[in-house]
Amino acid sequence: MSKVDRQLDDDVAKSLYAKHQKIYPREVHGKFARLRVLAVVVLLGLFYGLPWLQWDGRQAVLFDLPARKFYIFGITLWPQDFIFLAFLLIMAALALFFFTTLAGRLWCGYACPQTVWTEVFLWIEHAIEGDRQQQMKLDKSPMSANKFRIKLTKHAAWILFAAFTGFTFVAYFTPLRDLAHRLFTFDLSAWEAFWIFFYGFATYGNAGWMREQVCLHMCPYARFQSAMFDKDTLIVAYDEKRGEPRGPRKRNLDYEAEGLGACINCTMCVQVCPTGIDIRDGLQYECIGCSACIDVCDDVMDKMGYEKGLIKYTTQNTVEGNPTKVLRPRIVIYALILLTFASAFIYTLAVRVPLQLDVMRDRNTLFRETNEGQIENVYTLKLVNMDENDHEFNLSAEGIEGLEMKLEQEKILVKGGKVLDLPVRLRADEADLKERSSTVYFQLNAVDDEKLNVKEEARFIGPRK
Amino acid sequence: MTEIENKKRSLSGIQKTIIILWLSFVMAGIATGVFFSAIDPDALSACVTFPEVSRMGAYTIGFLLFWLLTAASSFITKYFLNS
Numbered sequence: 353m354s355k356v357d358r359q360l361d362d363d364v365a366k367s368l369y370a371k372h373q374k375i376y377p378r379e380v381h382g383k384f385a386r387l388r389v390l391a392v393v394v395l396l397g398l399f400y401g402l403p404w405l406q407w408d409g410r411q412a413v414l415f416d417l418p419a420r421k422f423y424i425f426g427i428t429l430w431p432q433d434f435i436f437l438a439f440l441l442i443m444a445a446l447a448l449f450f451f452t453t454l455a456g457r458l459w460c461g462y463a464c465p466q467t468v469w470t471e472v473f474l475w476i477e478h479a480i481e482g483d484r485q486q487q488m489k490l491d492k493s494p495m496s497a498n499k500f501r502i503k504l505t506k507h508a509a510w511i512l513f514a515a516f517t518g519f520t521f522v523a524y525f526t527p528l529r530d531l532a533h534r535l536f537t538f539d540l541s542a543w544e545a546f547w548i549f550f551y552g553f554a555t556y557g558n559a560g561w562m563r564e565q566v567c568l569h570m571c572p573y574a575r576f577q578s579a580m581f582d583k584d585t586l587i588v589a590y591d592e593k594r595g596e597p598r599g600p601r602k603r604n605l606d607y608e609a610e611g612l613g614a615c616i617n618c619t620m621c622v623q624v625c626p627t628g629i630d631i632r633d634g635l636q637y638e639c640i641g642c643s644a645c646i647d648v649c650d651d652v653m654d655k656m657g658y659e660k661g662l663i664k665y666t667t668q669n670t671v672e673g674n675p676t677k678v679l680r681p682r683i684v685i686y687a688l689i690l691l692t693f694a695s696a697f698i699y700t701l702a703v704r705v706p707l708q709l710d711v712m713r714d715r716n717t718l719f720r721e722t723n724e725g726q727i728e729n730v731y732t733l734k735l736v737n738m739d740e741n742d743h744e745f746n747l748s749a750e751g752i753e754g755l756e757m758k759l760e761q762e763k764i765l766v767k768g769g770k771v772l773d774l775p776v777r778l779r780a781d782e783a784d785l786k787e788r789s790s791t792v793y794f795q796l797n798a799v800d801d802e803k804l805n806v807k808e809e810a811r812f813i814g815p816r817k
Numbered sequence: 818m819t820e821i822e823n824k825k826r827s828l829s830g831i832q833k834t835i836i837i838l839w840l841s842f843v844m845a846g847i848a849t850g851v852f853f854s855a856i857d858p859d860a861l862s863a864c865v866t867f868p869e870v871s872r873m874g875a876y877t878i879g880f881l882l883f884w885l886l887t888a889a890s891s892f893i894t895k896y897f898l899n900s
C-alpha cells in the first residue's frame with residue numbers, strides 16, 4: 353500500500369470514527385422566528401410561484417436556454433444582452449458586502465437558500481418525528497417496525513418536496529406547462545430528467561443531511577464574511593457582564609445578592625442553535641446570526657421575571673462600552689458604488705434598443721467592377737429583431753458621394769424574436785472614392801416605430817490608389 | 818474578531834473533497850454561463866463535428882466538462898500543497 357493510499361485510508365477512517373454529532377435544533381418561537389418564517393414563506397413562495405405566472409401568453413419569467421432567450425415579464429433579453437446579467441451579478445455582490453458590513457450575517461439568518469430550505473426540512477422532520485426530545489429518543493432506539501415506518505415517511509416527504517423543488521428549478525429554464533405535461537406522460541428529455549434529479553438531490557442532501565455542515569465547511573461566503581465585519585457590525589452577542597457568573601437558581605431569588613449573574617444556565621440557547629454552538633463562549637465563526645438564541649433567551653428571561661436582552665443584536669463597540677456608528681466610510685462607499693451601478697443598470701435598460709444589426713463583408717472578393725464601371729462591395733447584413741412584435745424596416749447606406757444600394761427584396765420584414773440574413777450590394781463611382789478603404793454606414797429604421805433604429809459602420813473597399 | 822480567526826479547523830478528507838467539489842461546481846456554473854452566452858452551441862457544432870445533441874444537452878455537457886476541469890485543478894493543487 354502506498355503512502356498516499358494509507359493517508360487516504362486514514363482520512364476515511366478518521367471521518368468515519370469521528371463522526372459528526374447530529375444537531376437537533378429545538379423549535380423556537382418569538383419575534384425573530386416569526387421574521388424568519390415570513391422570509392421563508394415569501395422567498396419560497398416566489399421561487400415556487402413565479403414559473404406559474406403568465407405574461408402576454410407566455411411564462412412571465414423564463415430563462416429559455418434551448419431558445420437562447422431570457423424572458424423577464426415585459427423584457428426579452430438575448431445573449432447579446434449579457435452585460436445586464438453581469439450588472440446584476442455585480443450588484444448582488446455589492447449588496448451582499450453592504451448588508452454584511454451593516455448587519456452581519458443577515459443573509460445567512462434569513463435569506464440564504466441553505467437556511468430557507470433547511471427550515472422547511474426541519475418543519476417536515478418536526479411534523480413527522482415530533483419535537484427535539486422525541487427525535488433524539490427515536491434516533492437512540494433500536495430499529496423497529498415503528499421506527500422504520502417513521503423514518504420512511506420522513507424521507508419520502510423530504511424526497512417528494514425535493515423532487516418538486518428540482519422540477520420547479522428546471523421550469524425556470526424550459527416552459528413549465530410543457531415540462532409538467534412531459535413529466536406526466538414520461539416524455540422528459542434526458543437532460544431535463546438529469547437536472548430535476550440533480551437539483552432535487554442537492555436540496556435533499558444539503559437541507560436534509562448536511563445542514564449546518566454546509567455553512568461550516570462548504571460556504572465561501574461564510575469564510576470571507578468576517579473580512580467585511582468591523583466593530584460597528586450588528587452581531588448576536590451574549591452580555592457577559594450581566595450574565596456571569598451563571599448558575600441555576602430559584603425563581604424569586606435575589607440573585608445579585610447571591611453573587612450570581614442573570615444567566616440561569618438552562619442551556620436553551622445551545623439547544624436551539626442550528627450550528628450547535630454556545631453563544632456564551634463569545635463570537636464564533638460558526639454563528640450564522642439566526643437569532644434563535646435571542647428568542648429563546650428572551651423567553652427564559654420573561655419567565656424568570658428578568659429584563660430581556662441577555663443575548664441580543666448588538667455591536668462589538670457596544671459590548672466594549674463604546675458608541676456605535678452606523679454611517680461609517682465603508683458603508684457610505686459601498687452604498688455609493690451600489691447606487692452608481694444601479695443607476696447605470698436602469699439607464700442602460702431604459703435606452704436599450706431591441707434591434708441589432710451586424711454587417712459582414714463578403715469574404716471571397718474584396719470588390720468587383722460592374723459592367724457600368726462602378727465599384728461594388730457585397731455584404732451580408734444580419735438583422736436581429738429582439739422585440740416580441742414583427743416589424744418592417746427601411747434600410748439606407750451613406751458615407752460616399754452617390755452611393756447606391758441594391759437589395760434583392762423589396763420589403764424587409766423581420767418577425768418578432770427572429771433573425772434575418774440580408775444580402776446587400778453597395779455601388780459607388782471610383783472617382784468618388786477618396787481612399788482605398790472608406791467608411792460607410794448602414795442605417796436601419798423600423799417603419800412603425802421611430803425609436804427602433806440602429807446605425808452600423810462598415811468598410812467599403814476599392815482599387816488601390 | 819480574534820475569536821473567529823483563532824479557531825483551528827481540522828477537516829476530514831471527505832469534508833475536503835466535498836468542499837472542493839462544491840466550490841468547483843460554483844466556478845463551473847459561472848464559466849458555463851459566460852461561455853454559452855458568448856457562444857451558441859449550435860454555431861459551435863457547425864464548425865466542429867459533434868454527435869447530434871440538443872442545446873440543453875450541449876449546455877449540460879459543457880457544464881460537466883467545466884466542472885471536471887475546475888475540480889481537477891483544485892484536486893491537483895490540494896495534492897501538491899499537501900506533499
Ligand code: SF4
Pocket residue numbers: 457459460461464465466467566567568571572573574640
Ligand atoms: S454560512 Fe453560507 S450556507 Fe450557511 S447560511 Fe450563511 S451563506 Fe448560507
Ligand code: SF4
Pocket residue numbers: 588621624625626627628629630631638639640641642643644645646
Ligand atoms: S449562536 Fe445564536 S444566533 Fe448564532 S447560530 Fe446559534 S442560535 Fe443562531
